[in-house]
Amino acid sequence: MSFRKAGWLAALAAVTVSFAAISPAQAQAQAQQKQTLLNVSYDPTRELYRAIDDAFIKQYKDKANVDLTIRQSHGGSGRQARSVIDGLEADVVTLALAYDIDAIADRGLLPENWQARLPQNSSPYTSTIVFLVRKGNPKQIKDWDDLLKDGVQVITPNPKTSGGARWNYLAAWAYALEKNGGSEDKARAFVGDLLKHVPVLDTGARGATTTFVERGVGDVLLAWENEAFLALEELGPDKFDIIVPSLSILAEPPVAVVDKVVDKKGTRAAAQAYLEFLYTPAAQEIIAKNYYRPLDKTVAAKYEAKFPKVKLVTIDDKIFGGWRKAQKDHFSDGGTFDQIYQPQKK
Numbered sequence: 001m002s003f004r005k006a007g008w009l010a011a012l013a014a015v016t017v018s019f020a021a022i023s024p025a026q027a028q029a030q031a032q033q034k035q036t037l038l039n040v041s042y043d044p045t046r047e048l049y050r051a052i053d054d055a056f057i058k059q060y061k062d063k064a065n066v067d068l069t070i071r072q073s074h075g076g077s078g079r080q081a082r083s084v085i086d087g088l089e090a091d092v093v094t095l096a097l098a099y100d101i102d103a104i105a106d107r108g109l110l111p112e113n114w115q116a117r118l119p120q121n122s123s124p125y126t127s128t129i130v131f132l133v134r135k136g137n138p139k140q141i142k143d144w145d146d147l148l149k150d151g152v153q154v155i156t157p158n159p160k161t162s163g164g165a166r167w168n169y170l171a172a173w174a175y176a177l178e179k180n181g182g183s184e185d186k187a188r189a190f191v192g193d194l195l196k197h198v199p200v201l202d203t204g205a206r207g208a209t210t211t212f213v214e215r216g217v218g219d220v221l222l223a224w225e226n227e228a229f230l231a232l233e234e235l236g237p238d239k240f241d242i243i244v245p246s247l248s249i250l251a252e253p254p255v256a257v258v259d260k261v262v263d264k265k266g267t268r269a270a271a272q273a274y275l276e277f278l279y280t281p282a283a284q285e286i287i288a289k290n291y292y293r294p295l296d297k298t299v300a301a302k303y304e305a306k307f308p309k310v311k312l313v314t315i316d317d318k319i320f321g322g323w324r325k326a327q328k329d330h331f332s333d334g335g336t337f338d339q340i341y342q343p344q345k346k
Contacts, residue, residue, distance in 0.1 A: 035270050036069040040090035042077035042163050042253065043204035044227045048290040049094070055286060056277045060270065068270060076204035077163030084109065084258065091262050091271040094255045096163020096205075097315075099323035101256050109260045123252040124278035125292040128312060129164075129171045131243040132212065132221040132228040139219045143245050144175040147194055147220060154197040155218035157208040159331050163253070164205035166331060168222040170320060171249040173330075174313040178247060182319075192340035199344055213240075224251070225307070226291035242308075250312040 039049060053070040060068050073080065073088070077096035081103050084090045095101055098115060105112050115121045133141050139152050147154050157165040169191065176190035177183070199217065202208040205224055212221040213231055220243075221228075228242045255275050262268040277283050284296035288303040313319070320326040330336045 037091040041094040042096040043206040076161035122254045127251040153218040155212040156222040158201035161203045229291035
C-alpha cells in the first residue's frame with residue numbers, strides 16, 4: 001500500500017471516528033444552537049420589528065447561546081391570518097387585532113385562551129387612528145364630518161383584508177353613534193356615505209399609505225398613528241399634516257405563539273422569549289421610538305408629549321361587544337360593510 005493511500009485511509013478513519021463520537025443528544029444540541037423564527041405580522045410593522053429583532057437576537061445569543069434568525073412576513077392582517085390557517089408556518093403572529101388570532105385559534109393552531117398568556121391581553125403596545133392630510137390641509141378637514149364634504153377623497157384599505165381598515169371603519173362608526181344619540185341607522189348611513197368617498201380599497205394599510213403618499217391619490221388618509229408619524233419623518237413635515245379627530249378608537253394589536261408550529265419545529269423557548277421581550281423596557285423604548293404607544297409607565301411618561309390626547313372608545317365597549325361580535329356584525333360575508341359599500345364606477 002502506498003503512503004498516500006495509507007494516509008488517506010487513516011484520515012477517513014479519523015473522520016469516521018469523529019462523527020461516531022457525536023451522540024444523538026449532542027447532535028440535537030448543536031442543531032439547537034441555530035434557530036429560525038417566522039414572525040407573521042400586519043402591514044405597517046416592518047420598521048418596528050426590524051429594530052426589535054436586532055435587539056432581541058443579540059440578547060438571546062447572550063442569554064441562551066443560540067444564533068437566532070428572525071424572518072418577517074407582512075401584509076393585511078386578515079390576509080396574514082388566512083395564510084397561517086392555510087399552512088404558512090408562523091412561529092409567532094403579531095397581528096392588528098384579536099379576531100385575526102382568534103380565527104387561527106379556531107383552527108386548533110393555538111389555544112382559545114391565547115390572550116391570557118401575556119400581559120394586557122397579549123397586546124404589548126397600543127395605537128389609534130388619525131387623519132393624514134396634505135400640507136396646509138387644503139380641504140380643511142378637522143373631524144369625521146369633514147370626510148363627507150363634496151370633492152373630498154378618502155383613502156382607507158379594505159376591511160375584508162386589513163386590520164387597520166377595520167379599526168378605521170369602527171372609529172367612524174363610533175363617532176357617528178355618539179353624534180346621533182346612538183342611532184344605528186344614522187351610523188350606518190354615515191359610514192355608507194363615507195365609503196362613497198373612497199376611490200380605491202388597498203389590501204393593507206401600507207398599500208393605502210403608498211397610494212396616498214407616493215401616488216398622490218386622495219385628500220385624506222385614515223391612518224394608523226404610527227404610519228402618519230412615519231410619513232412625516234420620512235418625507236418631511238413640509239409635505240403632510242396630522243389631524244387628530246375628536247373621537248377615535250383604542251387599537252390593541254396582539255401577539256401570540258403558534259403552538260402547533262413551535263412544537264413541530266422545537267422553537268417554543270425562542271418564540272416565547274421573543275414575545276416576552278416586547279414587554280421589557282428596552283423593547284418598549286423601541287416601540288415608542290417607532291410611534292406606537294408603549295405600555296411601560298416609565299417609557300410612556302418619557303414619550304407622553306409625543307402622542308396627542310384623544311378621546312378613545314374600545315372594541316369591548318357595548319356598542320361593539322368585543323371582536324367576535326364586531327367581526328360578525330360588520331365584516332363577515334353579508335355583514336354591514338357588504339351591505340353599505342358600493343364600489344365606485346370607473
